[in-house]
Amino acid sequence: MTDGKPLGFDTQQIHAGANPDPATGARQVPIYQTTAYVFRDADHAAALFGLQEVGYIYSRLTNPTVGALGDRIAALEGGAGAVCCSSGHAAQIMALFPLMAPGRNIVASTRLYGGTITQFSQTFKRFGWSATFVDFDDLDAVKAAINDDTRAIFCETIANPGGYITDLDAIAEIADGAGIPLIVDNTTATPYLCRPIEHGATLVVHSLTKYMTGNGTVTGGAIVDSGKFDWSASDKFPSLSQPEPAYHGLNFHETFGPAAFTFHGIAIGLRDLGMTLNPQAAHYTLMGIETLSMRMEKHVANAKKIAAWLEGHDAVAGVTYAGLASSPYKDRVPKICPKGAGALFTVQLKDGYEGCTKFVGNLQLFSHVANLGDARSLVIHPASTTHRQLTQAQQIAAGAAPDTVRLSIGIEDADDLIADLDQALKA
Template sequence: MSDRLPGFSTLAVHAGAQPDPTTGARATPIYQTTSFVFNDADHAASLFGLQAFGNIYTRIGNPTNAVLEERVAALEGGTAALAVASGHAAQVVVLQQLMQPGDEFIAARKLYGGSINQFTHAFKSFGWNVVWADPDDIASFGRAVTPRTKAIFIESIANPAGSITDIEAISTVARKAGVPLIVDNTLASPYLIRPIDHGADIVVHSLTKFLGGHGNSLGGIIVDAGTFDWSTGGKYPMLSEPRPEYHGIRLQETFGNFAFAIACRVLGLRDLGPALSPFNAFMILTGIETLPLRMQKQCDNAKAVAEFLAGHPAVASVSYAGLASDKYNQLARKYAPRGAGAVFTFSLKGGYDAGVNLVSKLQLFSHLANVGDTRSLVIHPASTTHSQLDDAAKIKSGAGPDVVRLSIGIEDKEDLIADLEQALGT
């Protein structure tokens, strides 16, 4: 090719991949092996000492996974990436590099229910404390900053409500506080929003969702933007101080603008162990090839379905940033001009019972706890994904008792609307 930078769809198919040098296979092979042979003793020592790059053991890295990592890093505009077993695993590995017992991180209150649960309860056993802020009140992030704050965490498009977060405004708060901004970009995918372009320092995904796109493989990924100076103020000793397990190497000094991705691999993945299966990496890579096609179709379908629901007499309200009347529409135009995503919520006039009843009547929509599939999905968050929260917390997170979440697939929009129409009745 010429010096022209490849477009998004080209990167989705080609980034990170070459024909296999041994067999000529065009599709990335599944390297289904636990470990890799060293050339000699010196080669092995250099790999273990971080003096050379290469394969040691699939828990730490694998050639199939490496293609996936390079591809997502290219799509997100990052310097490097690390694939792990799930989106939750990505969050644990990221924060392990940043946090010490007693430290705090600030999180947007509008998050996936599983993340709220992980942050509130599971992370307490590590001594990591979450402080909640309101993404509709940017100043609340600044008020939450203390000397113990080590990061700010948001979602680009919030789950389940589909609201758009003002990434640039919160990035300004993070810069002032001297901490990295972590953005979960799962619902948007880099096709709709690239958080690094708007000030994010770290991007995480559940690869299980839109990037994989077919509901068949779990995975997570961490993308390093290469934008944060980890040596500032001694806040991040995992990156700035000598690492005794690697003969005193300072990761920031040695690896520069991809030091965070290296830390996640050699300090997080190595010791915590949430490795991604090479088979799942292969499946997710295959899904990414059609990401632009799927996301555009899903966004177009979602807007049509949201417009139908907005006019239905049984529906109290629709929360979809793609609607001109939605409070997040201006942010959607700024951050996601191709479409406001394929996940959104609506409220029914009949409350909790009406939501449960609707889910039971739908026939084409699958009732399950996932998003980002080629198939259209439905769930009643208050009785499932957010059931661990009290009613006040459910409402604050966008999952009140009358709320139903849809994840719109690639079916014909007329069929999706017909299924909702029969389930809602007149």
């Protein structure tokens, strides 16, 4: 805060969580490459292990570099706190870990990253959890999918791969009515384009690997807690609202209030699951976030221009970019993503599966990789890669049909990218 006024996004993306190092005065957040931390005395150690004092014990739990990153992400998302972890997939598991138990389920959008669908539909079974997949444009179907064992609703702000925008306000209203949290994956939008907590989300998850870092160097994940959910309103969430045996009966919600989920994520989630983000990766991500707003503006400007050009190409059957006037999601852009519809979308080619694979192979500036959100423009054919493990019906529901190519538009010169697309489509 400055003179009582909230700091702007561009200021927070540089300064949030980044005070000068008290030992050296270093202005950039140092990489604290250490495993453990010396206690002042026995009482200090006992207080830390008993959650009676906040501090550093062991880097599986907390680390100053990683902590600075969590503070910055929480500030940008408008959350009460954040827990950073090793990947976006780890963030999803850690977000659900305090909420779930054998026999419990979540209601999830059909329009999700293919790896997420596999994690939810296959890996969850090993925990005794399950997921019901629903078209989130059908609000009645979402309501009907919720039962007494449902513990969360999960969706993406801008769905990967199709770039579809979710009506977060409508879904949040359903979650509130059922007394369960809404978890929103904000990876493809970033807090610059959308802050899901302002639309009713309880928890926000990120794959920091993508736009937040922006340079394709490290993997990372984060869970941001809104601090607004009443975990004690029902008996559905005993991990947060009931005594915790591992901490001599401590009640996380009663003790930590709005910070309950964040403290649980560190004291239980990172302690027992060990999905720790390393400090060097946190450092890279902190540096990447410093230019997030500028990069996202360029990503969006390029995507709008390229999507419009592709829509008029003879070889193209359709473009799913929500920023196009032809998109059925165009009315959600000013409501959910007022600064733009992101830079991820799909293109349907008239030549089908074979045409897609040839098109990808002929591109030169676009890199054929299993990633998105890089400064470089990226391309992939989901049906043969990221969504290969799904049935064709699941692929179509997820927006990854066999005739579909996913583009992640970078920050290069848009005309150069169009020229590359043009030569590849002609070839």
